[in-house]
Amino acid sequence: MIKIRRAKINDVRTIHKLLNGFADRKELLPRAISELFENLQQFHVADHGGAVVGCCSLAVQWDNLAEIKALAVADAYQGKGIGKKLLQTCLADAEALGITRIFTLTMKDGFFNKFGFKRVVKNNLPHKVWTECVRCPYFPETCVEIAMVKDFDARQKPIPAFKPGDLPKDGTVPTEPMVPKEPEADAPKTATRRRRAARP
Numbered sequence: 128m129i130k131i132r133r134a135k136i137n138d139v140r141t142i143h144k145l146l147n148g149f150a151d152r153k154e155l156l157p158r159a160i161s162e163l164f165e166n167l168q169q170f171h172v173a174d175h176g177g178a179v180v181g182c183c184s185l186a187v188q189w190d191n192l193a194e195i196k197a198l199a200v201a202d203a204y205q206g207k208g209i210g211k212k213l214l215q216t217c218l219a220d221a222e223a224l225g226i227t228r229i230f231t232l233t234m235k236d237g238f239f240n241k242f243g244f245k246r247v248v249k250n251n252l253p254h255k256v257w258t259e260c261v262r263c264p265y266f267p268e269t270c271v272e273i274a275m276v277k278d279f280d281a282r283q284k285p286i287p288a289f290k291p292g293d294l295p296k297d298g299t300v301p302t303e304p305m306v307p308k309e310p311e312a313d314a315p316k317t318a319t320r321r322r323r324a325a326r327p
Protein backbone atom coordinates (compact mmCIF):
# COMPACT_ATOMS: atom_id res chain seq x y z
CA MET A 128 0.00 0.00 0.00
CA ILE A 129 1.16 3.53 -0.77
CA LYS A 130 1.39 5.85 2.20
CA ILE A 131 1.88 9.63 1.91
CA ARG A 132 4.00 10.87 4.80
CA ARG A 133 6.39 13.67 5.70
CA ALA A 134 9.92 13.18 4.39
CA LYS A 135 12.64 12.08 6.79
CA ILE A 136 16.36 12.66 6.69
CA ASN A 137 17.03 9.17 5.32
CA ASP A 138 14.81 9.88 2.31
CA VAL A 139 16.91 12.75 0.99
CA ARG A 140 19.27 10.74 -1.22
CA THR A 141 16.36 8.85 -2.80
CA ILE A 142 14.46 12.09 -3.40
CA HIS A 143 17.60 13.55 -4.97
CA LYS A 144 17.99 10.56 -7.28
CA LEU A 145 14.30 10.61 -8.22
CA LEU A 146 14.24 14.33 -9.04
CA ASN A 147 17.53 14.38 -10.90
CA GLY A 148 16.51 11.33 -12.96
CA PHE A 149 13.68 13.49 -14.34
CA ALA A 150 16.04 16.47 -14.63
CA ASP A 151 18.34 14.38 -16.85
CA ARG A 152 15.33 13.91 -19.15
CA LYS A 153 14.65 17.67 -18.95
CA GLU A 154 11.27 17.04 -17.28
CA LEU A 155 12.24 18.81 -14.03
CA LEU A 156 14.87 21.28 -12.88
CA PRO A 157 18.00 19.75 -11.37
CA ARG A 158 18.22 20.04 -7.56
CA ALA A 159 21.34 20.15 -5.42
CA ILE A 160 21.34 17.70 -2.52
CA SER A 161 22.17 20.59 -0.17
CA GLU A 162 18.94 22.31 -1.21
CA LEU A 163 16.97 19.16 -0.38
CA PHE A 164 18.55 18.88 3.08
CA GLU A 165 17.82 22.56 3.75
CA ASN A 166 14.20 22.23 2.67
CA LEU A 167 13.46 18.77 4.03
CA GLN A 168 10.53 20.00 6.17
CA GLN A 169 8.74 21.14 2.99
CA PHE A 170 8.60 17.63 1.54
CA HIS A 171 6.06 14.84 1.56
CA VAL A 172 6.89 11.49 0.04
CA ALA A 173 4.94 8.51 -1.27
CA ASP A 174 6.17 5.43 0.59
CA HIS A 175 5.70 1.91 -0.78
CA GLY A 176 6.79 -0.60 1.83
CA GLY A 177 9.60 1.68 2.99
CA ALA A 178 10.71 2.71 -0.52
CA VAL A 179 10.22 6.33 -1.59
CA VAL A 180 8.45 6.31 -4.96
CA GLY A 181 7.29 9.93 -5.17
CA CYS A 182 7.73 13.34 -3.60
CA CYS A 183 6.32 16.85 -3.54
CA SER A 184 7.18 20.02 -1.65
CA LEU A 185 5.35 23.14 -0.57
CA ALA A 186 7.53 26.22 -0.23
CA VAL A 187 6.13 29.43 1.25
CA GLN A 188 7.41 32.26 -0.95
CA TRP A 189 5.63 35.44 -0.06
CA ASP A 190 2.69 37.00 1.72
CA ASN A 191 -0.09 34.48 1.06
CA LEU A 192 1.84 32.74 -1.71
CA ALA A 193 3.31 29.26 -1.66
CA GLU A 194 4.83 27.17 -4.42
CA ILE A 195 4.34 23.52 -5.28
CA LYS A 196 7.78 22.25 -6.21
CA ALA A 197 9.60 19.05 -7.01
CA LEU A 198 6.53 16.91 -7.67
CA ALA A 199 7.64 13.59 -9.08
CA VAL A 200 6.44 9.99 -9.16
CA ALA A 201 8.77 7.17 -10.20
CA ASP A 202 7.99 5.90 -13.71
CA ALA A 203 6.77 2.49 -12.58
CA TYR A 204 4.28 4.09 -10.18
CA GLN A 205 2.79 6.75 -12.45
CA GLY A 206 -0.87 6.68 -13.40
CA LYS A 207 -1.97 5.23 -10.04
CA GLY A 208 -3.16 8.44 -8.38
CA ILE A 209 0.06 9.02 -6.40
CA GLY A 210 0.84 12.42 -7.96
CA LYS A 211 -2.71 13.48 -7.13
CA LYS A 212 -2.38 12.37 -3.49
CA LEU A 213 0.99 14.11 -3.09
CA LEU A 214 -0.37 17.33 -4.57
CA GLN A 215 -3.53 17.22 -2.46
CA THR A 216 -1.48 16.65 0.70
CA CYS A 217 0.67 19.72 -0.04
CA LEU A 218 -2.44 21.78 -0.86
CA ALA A 219 -3.97 20.73 2.47
CA ASP A 220 -0.72 21.81 4.15
CA ALA A 221 -1.05 25.22 2.50
CA GLU A 222 -4.65 25.58 3.67
CA ALA A 223 -3.63 24.63 7.21
CA LEU A 224 -1.05 27.42 7.07
CA GLY A 225 -3.76 29.89 5.99
CA ILE A 226 -2.30 30.32 2.50
CA THR A 227 -4.97 30.83 -0.15
CA ARG A 228 -2.86 31.28 -3.29
CA ILE A 229 -0.61 28.53 -4.64
CA PHE A 230 1.53 28.64 -7.75
CA THR A 231 3.71 26.26 -9.63
CA LEU A 232 6.17 26.50 -12.50
CA THR A 233 5.70 23.39 -14.57
CA MET A 234 5.87 21.70 -17.94
CA LYS A 235 2.88 19.48 -17.00
CA ASP A 236 0.13 22.07 -17.24
CA GLY A 237 -2.41 19.37 -18.16
CA PHE A 238 -1.87 17.66 -14.81
CA PHE A 239 -2.19 20.86 -12.77
CA ASN A 240 -5.23 21.95 -14.79
CA LYS A 241 -7.07 18.92 -13.42
CA PHE A 242 -6.64 20.33 -9.93
CA GLY A 243 -7.88 23.85 -10.60
CA PHE A 244 -4.57 25.54 -11.49
CA LYS A 245 -4.87 28.21 -14.21
CA ARG A 246 -2.12 29.45 -16.45
CA VAL A 247 -1.03 33.02 -15.63
CA VAL A 248 1.49 35.52 -16.90
CA LYS A 249 4.67 34.71 -14.99
CA ASN A 250 5.62 38.38 -14.95
CA ASN A 251 2.71 39.07 -12.59
CA LEU A 252 4.11 36.87 -9.84
CA PRO A 253 6.27 38.60 -7.21
CA HIS A 254 10.00 39.03 -7.68
CA LYS A 255 10.79 36.37 -5.10
CA VAL A 256 9.40 33.73 -7.46
CA TRP A 257 12.25 34.40 -9.86
CA THR A 258 15.10 33.73 -7.45
CA GLU A 259 15.14 30.09 -8.49
CA CYS A 260 14.59 30.89 -12.18
CA VAL A 261 17.75 32.94 -12.43
CA ARG A 262 19.76 29.99 -11.08
CA CYS A 263 18.15 27.63 -13.61
CA PRO A 264 20.35 26.40 -16.47
CA TYR A 265 17.49 27.03 -18.93
CA PHE A 266 16.98 30.69 -17.91
CA PRO A 267 16.07 32.81 -19.78
CA GLU A 268 16.27 31.82 -23.46
CA THR A 269 15.24 28.17 -23.22
CA CYS A 270 12.82 28.41 -20.30
CA VAL A 271 9.92 26.06 -20.89
CA GLU A 272 8.13 26.35 -17.58
CA ILE A 273 4.55 27.51 -17.40
CA ALA A 274 3.35 29.57 -14.45
CA MET A 275 0.08 28.32 -12.95
CA VAL A 276 -1.94 29.54 -9.99
CA LYS A 277 -4.68 28.05 -7.83
CA ASP A 278 -6.71 30.34 -5.58
CA PHE A 279 -8.63 28.91 -2.62
CA ASP A 280 -10.32 32.24 -1.93
CA ALA A 281 -12.34 33.56 -4.86
CA ARG A 282 -12.47 37.05 -3.24
CA GLN A 283 -8.80 37.80 -3.82
CA LYS A 284 -7.76 39.83 -6.86
CA PRO A 285 -6.97 37.32 -9.61
CA ILE A 286 -3.59 37.24 -11.34
CA PRO A 287 -4.19 37.98 -15.06
CA ALA A 288 -4.65 34.81 -17.05
CA PHE A 289 -2.30 33.94 -19.89
CA LYS A 290 -4.14 34.65 -23.16
CA PRO A 291 -4.39 31.63 -25.50
CA GLY A 292 -3.05 33.77 -28.36
CA ASP A 293 0.14 34.27 -26.37
CA LEU A 294 0.86 30.55 -26.07
CA PRO A 295 4.11 29.40 -27.65
CA LYS A 296 3.49 28.12 -31.18
CA ASP A 297 5.84 25.17 -30.92
CA GLY A 298 4.80 24.33 -27.35
CA THR A 299 8.27 24.99 -25.98
CA VAL A 300 9.57 28.53 -25.78
CA PRO A 301 7.25 30.95 -24.00
CA THR A 302 6.50 34.25 -25.68
CA GLU A 303 6.03 36.11 -22.43
CA PRO A 304 8.87 38.43 -21.42
CA MET A 305 11.49 36.65 -19.36
CA VAL A 306 12.40 39.67 -17.26
CA PRO A 307 10.68 39.95 -13.90
CA LYS A 308 9.00 43.15 -12.78
CA GLU A 309 6.92 44.03 -9.76
CA PRO A 310 3.25 43.13 -10.19
CA GLU A 311 0.89 46.09 -10.58
CA ALA A 312 -0.92 45.36 -7.32
CA ASP A 313 2.35 45.53 -5.35
CA ALA A 314 3.66 48.70 -6.99
CA PRO A 315 3.60 51.65 -4.57
CA LYS A 316 1.02 54.30 -5.40
CA THR A 317 3.42 57.23 -5.05
CA ALA A 318 2.60 60.92 -5.14
CA THR A 319 4.60 61.12 -8.41
CA ARG A 320 2.29 58.60 -10.07
CA ARG A 321 -0.77 60.50 -8.89
CA ARG A 322 0.70 63.84 -10.08
CA ARG A 323 1.52 62.33 -13.48
CA ALA A 324 -2.03 61.00 -13.82
CA ALA A 325 -3.43 64.46 -13.01
CA ARG A 326 -1.36 66.20 -15.72
CA PRO A 327 -3.33 67.27 -18.85
Ligand SMILES: CC(C)(COP(=O)(O)OP(=O)(O)OC[C@H]1O[C@@H](n2cnc3c(N)ncnc32)[C@H](O)[C@@H]1OP(=O)(O)O)[C@@H](O)C(=O)NCCC(=O)NCCS
Nearest residue numbers: 149154198199200205206207208209210211233235237238
Ligand atom coordinates in the same frame (compact mmCIF):
# COMPACT_ATOMS: atom_id res chain seq x y z
C1 LIG B 1 3.19 14.63 -13.42
C2 LIG B 1 3.24 13.44 -12.47
C3 LIG B 1 3.68 13.93 -11.09
C4 LIG B 1 1.84 12.83 -12.38
O1 LIG B 1 1.88 11.81 -11.39
P1 LIG B 1 0.96 10.51 -11.51
O2 LIG B 1 1.04 9.76 -10.22
O3 LIG B 1 1.29 9.77 -12.73
O4 LIG B 1 -0.47 11.17 -11.68
P2 LIG B 1 -1.87 10.60 -11.15
O5 LIG B 1 -1.94 9.14 -11.44
O6 LIG B 1 -2.07 11.00 -9.72
O7 LIG B 1 -2.88 11.40 -12.06
C5 LIG B 1 -3.95 12.15 -11.56
C6 LIG B 1 -4.75 12.66 -12.74
O8 LIG B 1 -3.94 13.49 -13.56
C7 LIG B 1 -3.88 12.99 -14.89
N1 LIG B 1 -2.53 13.23 -15.41
C8 LIG B 1 -1.37 12.67 -15.00
N2 LIG B 1 -0.32 13.18 -15.70
C9 LIG B 1 -0.86 14.08 -16.57
C10 LIG B 1 -0.31 14.92 -17.59
N3 LIG B 1 1.01 14.97 -17.82
N4 LIG B 1 -1.15 15.71 -18.28
C11 LIG B 1 -2.49 15.70 -18.05
N5 LIG B 1 -3.06 14.90 -17.10
C12 LIG B 1 -2.27 14.11 -16.37
C13 LIG B 1 -4.21 11.50 -14.77
O9 LIG B 1 -4.72 11.00 -15.97
C14 LIG B 1 -5.22 11.52 -13.65
O10 LIG B 1 -6.47 11.92 -14.16
P3 LIG B 1 -7.85 11.25 -13.62
O11 LIG B 1 -7.89 11.57 -12.15
O12 LIG B 1 -8.91 11.93 -14.43
O13 LIG B 1 -7.71 9.79 -13.87
C15 LIG B 1 4.21 12.34 -13.00
O14 LIG B 1 3.87 12.06 -14.32
C16 LIG B 1 5.67 12.72 -12.94
O15 LIG B 1 6.33 12.51 -11.91
N6 LIG B 1 6.24 13.24 -14.05
C17 LIG B 1 7.65 13.58 -14.12
C18 LIG B 1 7.99 14.78 -13.26
C19 LIG B 1 7.13 15.98 -13.60
O16 LIG B 1 6.95 16.32 -14.74
N7 LIG B 1 6.55 16.61 -12.57
C20 LIG B 1 5.61 17.71 -12.79
C21 LIG B 1 5.62 18.62 -11.71
S1 LIG B 1 6.59 20.07 -12.04
